[in-house]
Amino acid sequence: MGQRIFRRVSLGIMMCVLATGLVFAGSPLPNPPHKGEGILTVNIQGVFNAKVSLSPFKGLKTVEPIATVADVRGNKSAKIKIPAQYFPGEFLLRLDYRAKEADAPYPAERIIYINQQNIEITVNPPYINNDEKTKFNSGEKENTVFSAFMKENNAKRMPLDLLRQFLLSYDQPKSKLYTEGVKEFEQRRVEYNTWLANQAKIHSKLYVSRLFQFQYIPAIIWSGDAKERVNQILKNYFEGINFSDPLIIRSRELSRFMDGYMGLYGMQATTVALRDSLFTQAGSVACEKASKGDPQVYGWMVDYFYTGYESYDIKPGITMLQKHINNPDCFTSKKQQITQRLESMARLVPGALAPDFTMNDNIGKSFKFYQWKPQARNKLILFWTTTCSDCLKLVGELSEWYKQPANKKKLDIVAINLDEPEVKIGKWKAVIANLSSWKHLHAEEGVNSPIAREYAILSMPVMFLIGSKNNVIVSTPGTIEQLVKDLK
Structure with missing residues (x-):
């Protein structure tokens, strides 16, 4: 909740990590590769x-x-x-170890790939x-090949990235040095991409x-300015991605790739509306x-954007997703949530009557909203x-703003906590101890509680500004600044 899915990335960094433009289709992989279970042995x-x-x-x-395995x-x-349904894919191996018997457990994690x-x-x-001290069995391929590939890949990319950074920061684009640099970059880029394609073919x-x-x-x-270069990259961003391969959603790489894409858009945003x-x-x-590819990848893409739109409360984006969740070829896991959100956007709008509810407050008294x-x-x-x-x-x-006597005359606050499970209630009580002028309620079932469903709460925080006399929704401010504006 509140997680920022769309990461902002600077232009310089983006130019160093952009990855697109070539389809690496590869040979079909057995699915599942094992007839039954696979075995990972950890020594x-x-x-x-x-x-x-x-x-x-x-x-x-x-x-x-x-x-x-609790005690090795x-x-x-x-x-x-x-189980076979998890193959092939990327996995997190976690070891919570104690160096000595009296020590507290300490985590260690490594990404591994498991296939056939x-x-x-x-x-x-x-x-x-x-890698010198962590060893895979002789003949293991996925992790051994990927480790060797990344070492060679990083060595090959370093001069390219340095040259690109130089060209991005050089202030005399009409000079002979700049022209030669562009030519050198393009030659090295083609050589690198050719090597990359060969590696994909060799290990297909x-x-x-x-x-x-x-x-x-x-x-x-x-030849263009920075903005023109970004727009060109955005235009070509997906040309090389094989959306027909459902295996790409079993790794973090697609998410990272999409975060880079959103970073390019985020760099251009100078206002919230933009x-x-x-x-x-x-x-x-x-x-x-993505809709032209595999239904699972298509569904993953819709899920990715819905999560981001919900985090930023981007209602036009959520509305845009409606046609995709109605497409039978879109295997989204968020259809019910998106549908619920769309319904709430149509129902919980300024001028509509806020839903009534009855709950017990933090001291056990019945609280009836209307x-x-x-x-x-x-x-x-x-x-x-x-x-x-x-x-x-x-x-x-909100607490700091509400300390001003003039602001207390503008509104009264009822804070509904959706913490679960019960073990987190102690933290809730500690926080509200300093918020005695607010009304405090707790919904035991969290986001699955009746009050959360009634107000279509899927992520938080969420605010509803409501008229005291008529219980009509005035606004749904996303920030304290917007709330102050709406109160004027």
């Missing part, structure tokens, strides 16, 4: 013990661990059975990402070859491109949690 060395867990990636996030002693092994082979890895947890039977496409460096029209317009345009283009008639002209409903950093920031800002 623990150099520590007293470790808890071993393995989690698959879907985009930037891991899902629940496939398995956890030093010089012993853990065997993790991996049962694999064995020998690990000294403090050095889990040191491996899952990791699908990830090479995200390293491709597109052509740049150096940002919303640009991000909506970005989603429209990307979802249209019957609550505070002295101020308006009342504010705030939905929040203590685990949401944006929520805590808004609560702090």
Whole structure:
């Protein structure tokens, strides 16, 4: 909740990491590669013990661990059975180890790729990402090839990236030096992309070859200004991505790639209104491109943009997604949420009657919203949690603003906490101890509670400014600044 999905990236950095322009289709991979379960064997060395867990990636996030082995002693092994539906893909291997018996557990993590082979890895947890001390079994391919590829890739990209940075910052574009630099860059770019394509072809039977496409460096029209170069890159951004390959959503690389895409749009946003317009345009283009590919990739793309739009409260973007969730070829996991959000956008608008509700407050008294008639002209409903950093920031800002006597005359506040499970309630009570002038309610089922469903709360914080006398929605401000503006 409150997570910023669309990352802003500077132009210089973006020019160094952009990756698009070439399709690395590869050979078809067996699906599933195992008839049954696969086996990951983890040999623990150099520590007293470790808890071993393995989690698959879907985009930037891991899902629940496939398995956890609670106590693997030093010089012993853990065997993790991996169901076939998770192959091939990117996984997070986590070891919570104790160097000595009296020590507290300390985490160590490494990304690994698993495809057609049962694999064995020998690990000294403090050095889990040191390839000299972390060894895979002889004949292991996915991780060995990817590690070797990245080492060679980084060496080949370094001079290209330095040359590109020089050209971006050089202030005499009509000079002979600049012209020669552009020529050298283009020659090296073509050579690099040719090498990249050959690597994908050589290793086409491996899952990791699908990830090479995200390293491709597109052509740049150096004769234009910075804005023209960005627009050209955006125009060509997806040309090399194989949206027909559902395996690309089993890695973090597609999410990183999309964050770079959104960073280019974000750089151009000078106002909130322009940002919303640009991000909506970005989603429209990307979802249209993905719609021509595999339904799973198409659905992933819709999920990605919905999560971002919900985080930034970009209503035009959410509306844009409506046609995609109604497409039977879009395997989105967010259809119900998007539909609910669209319905709430049509129902919970300024001028509409706010839904009534009855709940117990923090001291156990029944609170009936419609019957609550505070002295101020308006009342504010705030939905929040203590685990949401944006929520805590808004609560702090609202608390400071509300300390002014003149502001207390403008509205009264009812804060509805959606923390769950019960173990987090202590933190909620600690926070509200300093907010005694507010009304405090807690919905035990969190975002699945009746009040959250009634107000279509899917992410937080969310505010509703409502007239005290008529219970009509005045506005749904997204920031404290917008709230102050709406009160004038």
